[in-house]
Amino acid sequence: MSTIALDLIACPTDLDTLTEQRRNSTVAARRPVLRPRVLVVEDDEDVATALAVMLRSVYDVSVRETARDFLCSYEVERPDVLLVDYELPDMNGIRTLQTLRRYHGGYTPAVMVSAYATRQQASLSAGFEYFVTKPFQRLELVWALEAAMAKP
Amino acid sequence: MSDSSEPLRILLVEDDEDWADLLAEALLGETLSVGYGGFRVTQVDSWRAAESALEKERFDGVLLDLSLPDAQGRELLELVHARVPNLPILILSGQDDDAAAVEAVKRGAQEFLVKSEFHPSVLRRTLRYTIERHRFLEETLRRQIELRDEFLSHVSHELRTPLTAIHQFVSILLDGLAGELLQEQRDYLAIVLRNSLQLRAMVEDLLDVTRAESGKLRVELWPVAPQSVIDDVASSLSSAAGQRRVSLEHTRHEALPDVFADELRARQVLANLVTNALKFTPAGGKVRIDSRVVAAGSAVEIEVRDTGPGIAADRREKIFRRLAQEPQYCEGSRKGLGLGLFISRELVGLMNGEIGVESTLGKGSRFWFRLPVYSLTRLLMPILGSDLASPTALLTVHVLADDTSAEVPQGSDEALTLLRQRVRDLVTSDRDLVLPRMRQTDPPGGGGLIHVVARVDAAGAEAMRARVERGIARFAPLQGYGLNARVTAHPLAQPRDASSAEALAEYVSAQVRELVG
Numbered sequence: 195m196s197t198i199a200l201d202l203i204a205c206p207t208d209l210d211t212l213t214e215q216r217r218n219s220t221v222a223a224r225r226p227v228l229r230p231r232v233l234v235v236e237d238d239e240d241v242a243t244a245l246a247v248m249l250r251s252v253y254d255v256s257v258r259e260t261a262r263d264f265l266c267s268y269e270v271e272r273p274d275v276l277l278v279d280y281e282l283p284d285m286n287g288i289r290t291l292q293t294l295r296r297y298h299g300g301y302t303p304a305v306m307v308s309a310y311a312t313r314q315q316a317s318l319s320a321g322f323e324y325f326v327t328k329p330f331q332r333l334e335l336v337w338a339l340e341a342a343m344a345k346p
Numbered sequence: 347m348s349d350s351s352e353p354l355r356i357l358l359v360e361d362d363e364d365w366a367d368l369l370a371e372a373l374l375g376e377t378l379s380v381g382y383g384g385f386r387v388t389q390v391d392s393w394r395a396a397e398s399a400l401e402k403e404r405f406d407g408v409l410l411d412l413s414l415p416d417a418q419g420r421e422l423l424e425l426v427h428a429r430v431p432n433l434p435i436l437i438l439s440g441q442d443d444d445a446a447a448v449e450a451v452k453r454g455a456q457e458f459l460v461k462s463e464f465h466p467s468v469l470r471r472t473l474r475y476t477i478e479r480h481r482f483l484e485e486t487l488r489r490q491i492e493l494r495d496e497f498l499s500h501v502s503h504e505l506r507t508p509l510t511a512i513h514q515f516v517s518i519l520l521d522g523l524a525g526e527l528l529q530e531q532r533d534y535l536a537i538v539l540r541n542s543l544q545l546r547a548m549v550e551d552l553l554d555v556t557r558a559e560s561g562k563l564r565v566e567l568w569p570v571a572p573q574s575v576i577d578d579v580a581s582s583l584s585s586a587a588g589q590r591r592v593s594l595e596h597t598r599h600e601a602l603p604d605v606f607a608d609e610l611r612a613r614q615v616l617a618n619l620v621t622n623a624l625k626f627t628p629a630g631g632k633v634r635i636d637s638r639v640v641a642a643g644s645a646v647e648i649e650v651r652d653t654g655p656g657i658a659a660d661r662r663e664k665i666f667r668r669l670a671q672e673p674q675y676c677e678g679s680r681k682g683l684g685l686g687l688f689i690s691r692e693l694v695g696l697m698n699g700e701i702g703v704e705s706t707l708g709k710g711s712r713f714w715f716r717l718p719v720y721s722l723t724r725l726l727m728p729i730l731g732s733d734l735a736s737p738t739a740l741l742t743v744h745v746l747a748d749d750t751s752a753e754v755p756q757g758s759d760e761a762l763t764l765l766r767q768r769v770r771d772l773v774t775s776d777r778d779l780v781l782p783r784m785r786q787t788d789p790p791g792g793g794g795l796i797h798v799v800a801r802v803d804a805a806g807a808e809a810m811r812a813r814v815e816r817g818i819a820r821f822a823p824l825q826g827y828g829l830n831a832r833v834t835a836h837p838l839a840q841p842r843d844a845s846s847a848e849a850l851a852e853y854v855s856a857q858v859r860e861l862v863g
Contacts, residue, residue: 238507238510238511240514240515241510241511244511244515247518247523248521248523251523309510329517329546331517332518332521332523
């Protein structure tokens with residue numbers, strides 16, 4: 195799916211350009227914002243730290259460690275995009291997103307991350323905009339988040 | 347463990363009529379009690395008759411005389427053992443010969459009885475114990491394999507998590523997110539990264555092997571463009587080739603037909619072959635990926651040629667087995683578990699393809715694999731294979747420009763690709779309802795046509811149509827390109843000849859062609 199992501203948005207080669215592009219953006223994004231809020235649910239502390247470090251220059255990142263915390267904080271945080279790990283201690287990422295979309299207001303685009311590429315099909319069918327395999331590259335992750343937010 | 351009140355089914359192979367009767371009587375003539383079912387005996391008098399009985403029926407054990415009219419002694423025992431390697435065999439012999447008995451046990455017999463010492467209750471007891479002991483050993487072995495697989499699978503899962511973290515933080519350092527790096531620091535981190543990737547690949551291989559051995563390795567077959575598989579693998583391995591100073595080349599063939607395969611897995615197989623070729627080709631050598639249509643247009647062959655040391659004739663078959671890395675190859679390269687070719691062969695088999703190698707010592711090797719070309723008949727086979735009589739429906743998705751008089755807008759190819767993906771997704775998430783597959787044709791004048799063949803009745807077809815339509819309506823990128831989709835459902839009439847899957851597949855293909863022109 196990453197090639198499609200490349201087609202849909204102007205592909206940034208570095209993240210400074212991305213911020214610049216956002217400032218000048220005329221594309222009808224959902225809600226053009228300079229520092230979008232990403233709500234992450236990832237139970238592995240190290241991977242969560244890595245995510246935060248990789249994304250913090252361009253996004254406001256909040257991390258939750260369980261699906262329950264994630265769902266509870268969703269309405270308070272009002273994120274622009276969701277980043278969901280498949281393996282969570284209390285329920286899997288697909289059920290988490292389904293629960294969120296069914297019981298919480300609004301539509302927030304979501305990206306799935308998993309160590310298992312074989313989960314891609316199921317994730318996309320379940321309504322995730324994009325899928326990224328762990329371990330991820332920083333740009334790959336940013337592309338997926340940007341493309342997810344750019345979907346009208 | 348089996349229920350002990352079930353009678354044990356014995357195949358009695360004895361050509362001497364008197365002995366046969368005596369033995370049968372000994373087995374059948376005992377008093378049965380609650381919880382004990384005794385024996386059930388099938389009598390035959392030659393190896394040929396035994397072979398056909400084994401074909402038709404299931405037995406718990408074989409009682410075998412070693413001198414039959416059509417086969418005798420060691421040779422006979424080998425025949426039986428080869429035919430039913432998992433069945434306990436009890437030998438009856440006219441001669442009291444210890445050496446022969448030991449020999450028989452070595453060749454797969456479980457017990458050896460001498461006719462001159464024949465006693466009905468000894469025979470019964472020996473036979474029963476032989477069978478029970480055999481069952482116990484089989485069960486123990488099965489359980490051990492299961493435990494080993496569970497363990498391996500658990501270990502590989504657990505190893506992935508820390509590996510992912512190592513990888514992530516090394517990339518963070520390399521990206522300069524924790525401050526500028528000196529060139530030397532950068533070089534060393536690149537080594538850490540390369541090794542962690544290698545370790546990860548090994549863990550993946552271990553997981554695949556345990557999956558393959560417990561029958562849990564799965565593929566999802568869809569139309570796949572072979573050229574994109576080749577391009578992806580060539581570009582992802584080009585830097586590895588550069589590091590080894592081996593040139594990696596590939597030819598582009600625009601006209602290759604789609605194959606029916608699992609794209610991720612096809613890529614994995616090709617990556618395995620190319621990685622091996624790179625590993626065994628000395629610096630300055632060449633690795634080349636090429637492809638062609640073979641087998642009268644029914645398959646695409648992808649080959650990887652190298653200028654490595656080649657593989658001796660007697661090793662060529664063995665390298666596809668587990669843990670089969672060539673020992674002399676390992677000098678200067680301790681990399682890999684030697685599982686890649688084994689996994690590749692399993693995967694190619696699951697995708698209904700073939701894999702092989704040709705090689706000249708000192709000159710190099712040519713590894714190839716073939717995947718079946720995608721066709722409607724082949725596509726229908728797995729759907730029609732399991733239950734020939736159930737109703738089948740065809741859904742067609744016509745993709746049109748919003749204003750049909752207008753040109754199909756630019757970018758519609760991408761939209762079509764997305765739609766195909768979307769239809770596929772919609773359908774695969776409905777596993778409980780249907781077992782669908784999809785076909786795409788390119789009608790004249792652009793636009794697009796996607797076929798979904800589903801195993802549902804008329805009501806099911808209607809439900810599917812509604813579902814696909816709802817899904818597409820929600821699919822914004824399509825609207826973004828000014829494209830629209832119209833979904834039609836055609837329940838297919840029951841065929842007159844449903845005697846074979848082939849015949850039925852032909853019939854459905856013909857109906858599909860008629861409906862969509």
